[in-house]
Amino acid sequence: MHNFTPLRSLSGGVLIGLAASLLALGAGRVAGISGIVGGLYTPGHEGRGWRLQFLAGLLVGALVWLALQPAVFASAGRALPVLAVAGLLVGFGARLGGGCTSGHGVCGLSRLTGRSLVATLVFMGTAAIVVLVTGS
Amino acid sequence: MRRWVPFLSGLLFAIGLGLSGMTDARKVIGFLDFTRQWDASLAFVMAGAIAVHLPLLRRFSVPITDDDGCAVPTPHWFDRRTVIGSAIFGVGWGLAGYCPGPALVSVVSLELPVLVFTVGMLAGAGLFAAWDSRLRSGP
Numbered sequence: 001m002h003n004f005t006p007l008r009s010l011s012g013g014v015l016i017g018l019a020a021s022l023l024a025l026g027a028g029r030v031a032g033i034s035g036i037v038g039g040l041y042t043p044g045h046e047g048r049g050w051r052l053q054f055l056a057g058l059l060v061g062a063l064v065w066l067a068l069q070p071a072v073f074a075s076a077g078r079a080l081p082v083l084a085v086a087g088l089l090v091g092f093g094a095r096l097g098g099g100c101t102s103g104h105g106v107c108g109l110s111r112l113t114g115r116s117l118v119a120t121l122v123f124m125g126t127a128a129i130v131v132l133v134t135g136s
Numbered sequence: 137m138r139r140w141v142p143f144l145s146g147l148l149f150a151i152g153l154g155l156s157g158m159t160d161a162r163k164v165i166g167f168l169d170f171t172r173q174w175d176a177s178l179a180f181v182m183a184g185a186i187a188v189h190l191p192l193l194r195r196f197s198v199p200i201t202d203d204d205g206c207a208v209p210t211p212h213w214f215d216r217r218t219v220i221g222s223a224i225f226g227v228g229w230g231l232a233g234y235c236p237g238p239a240l241v242s243v244v245s246l247e248l249p250v251l252v253f254t255v256g257m258l259a260g261a262g263l264f265a266a267w268d269s270r271l272r273s274g275p
Contacts, residue, residue, distance in 0.1 A: 003163065003166065003175050003177070004175060004176065004177055005157055005177045006176075006177055006180045007180075008155060008156070008157065008177075009155075009156045009157050009177040009178055009179075009180040009181045009184070010180040010181070010183065010184040011155055011156075011184065012152045012153065012154070012155035012156025012157065012158070012181055012184070013152065013156055013180060013181035013182060013183060013184025013185040013186075013187075013188075014152070014184040014185070014187070014188050015148055015149075015151055015152030015155060015156075016148075016149055016152035016153065016156065016181065016184070016185040017152075017184060017185035017186065017187065017188030017189040017192075018148055018152075018188055019145045019146070019147075019148035019149035019152060020145070020149075020185065020189045021188060021189050021192040021193070022141060022144060022145045022148065023141065023142060023145035024189075024192075024193060024198065024200055025192065025193075025196050025198055026138060026141035026145070027138075027141045027142055027145075028198055028199060028200050028201060029142070029200065029201070030200060031145060031149060033235075033236040033237040033240065034236045034261065037236065037240070037258070037261060038261050038264070038265065041261060041262055041265035042265060042269070049142075050141075050142040051142075053142035053143045053146070054142040054143065054145060054146035054149075055146060055240070056143055056146065057142065057143040057144060057145060057146025057147035057148075057149070057150065058146040058147070058149060058150045058237075058240060058241060059146075059150075059244070060143075060146075060147050060150070061146065061147045061148070061149065061150025061151045061153075061154070061241065062150050062154070062240075062241040062242070062243070062244040063244055064150075064151065064154075065150070065151070065154035065159070065241075065244075066244045066245065069154070070245065072154040072155075072157075072159050072160060073154075073159050073160070073242045073244075073245035073247065073250070074159075074160040074161060074162055074163075075161045075162075075233070075234075075242075075247060075249035075250055076161035076162045076164075076165050076232065076233040076249075077162075077249075078161075078231065078232055078233075078249065080248065080249065080252050082231055082232070083231075083232050083249050083250075083252045083253040083256065084252050084253070084255070084256040085228075085231070085256065086227075086228040086229075086231035086232035086234070086253060086256065087228065087232065087234075087239075087252065087253040087254060087255065087256020087257035087258075087259070087260060088228070088256045088257070088259060088260040088263070089224050089225065089227050089228030089231070089260065090225055090228035090229060090232070090234070090235065090236065090239075090253075090256075090257050090260060091228075091236075091256065091257035091258060091259060091260020091261040091262075091263070091264070092221075092224060092260035092261065092263055092264045093221045093222065093223070093224030093225030093226070093227070093228060093260070094221065094225045094235075094236060094261075095221065095260075095261050095264035095265070095268075096217055096220060096221025096224065096225075096264055097217065097218050097219075097220070097221025097222035097223075097224070097225055098217065098218055098221065100225060100235050100236045100237070101229075101235040101236075101237065102149075102235075102236070102237050104222070105182055106182060106185040106186060106189060107189065109182070109186055109190075110185075110186050110189035110190040110193055111190075111193055112190075115215075115218055118218060118219065118222075119218050119219075119221075119222040120222075122218075122219055122222040122223050122226060123222040123223070123225050123226035123229060124168075124226065125223075125226065126222075126223045126224075126225075126226030126227050126230065127168045127226040127227070127229040127230035128168045128169075128170055128230065129230070130168075130226070130227050130229075130230030130231055131165055131168040131169050131230045132169070132170075132171060134230070134231065
């Protein structure tokens with residue numbers, strides 16, 4: 001096993017679970033990042049405010065890491081055109097599929113919805129196949 | 137106090153992402169690389185998040201709406217959009233090692249790779265919004 005960090009990853013997961021719970025119980029919203037961002041695209045969409053507030057919180061949290069431990073940010077050495085295409089696929093696909101790793105993988109699975117289970121298995125599956133083909 | 141809920145949730149979410157290892161795209165690809173040197177760490181992220189979120193949702197049952205104002209969860213198991221969209225998302229995730237949350241958080245590093253990915257991602261979400269609204273308005 002390579003670079004195994006179970007405790008650190010588990011702790012991060014617990015914080016993500018707390019964040020999702022805070023938003024669900026305090027505001028009645030799903031902490032799915034692609035949905036939060038995607039909702040900003042529709043003109044006159046209800047609930048712009050809470051989305052921008054959430055993203056502001058995300059930004060402040062990111063700046064805390066940048067100040068304290070910038071090594072948490074690392075890319076995988078992919079070519080820029082590959083990253084541009086990958087970004088397009090992630091942005092379009094997550095919206096079409098109704099969620100990403102957070103919306104389906106954490107929030108949806110936590111409420112035991114079949115749709116999120118299917119989505120999570122599918123995106124884990126295609127991602128693993130791509131890594132198998134392109135190599136790490 | 138209640139008006140700070142979305143901000144605090146976002147803050148906690150970003151702290152959690154950085155701690156978890158999800159903002160390290162090499163680690164994400166190591167996690168998706170089941171057949172070679174598998175790094176199972178990121179399975180613990182999902183496990184930890186669900187271990188907290190699932191019981192809290194059950195303990196305090198509140199009505200939750202999704203981004204289209206519909207109650208969640210939706211009653212069906214799957215539909216074409218969910219399967220095709222998730223498959224496309226997975227391909228992009230495997231190519232780059234970034235999914236939406238970690239990409240947005242990593243933008244503060246101002247490193248070119250994550251900036252290029254995030255611009256592509258925002259454009260992809262925009263493409264979807266345009267395509268979807270044309271479908272909804274109908275011919």
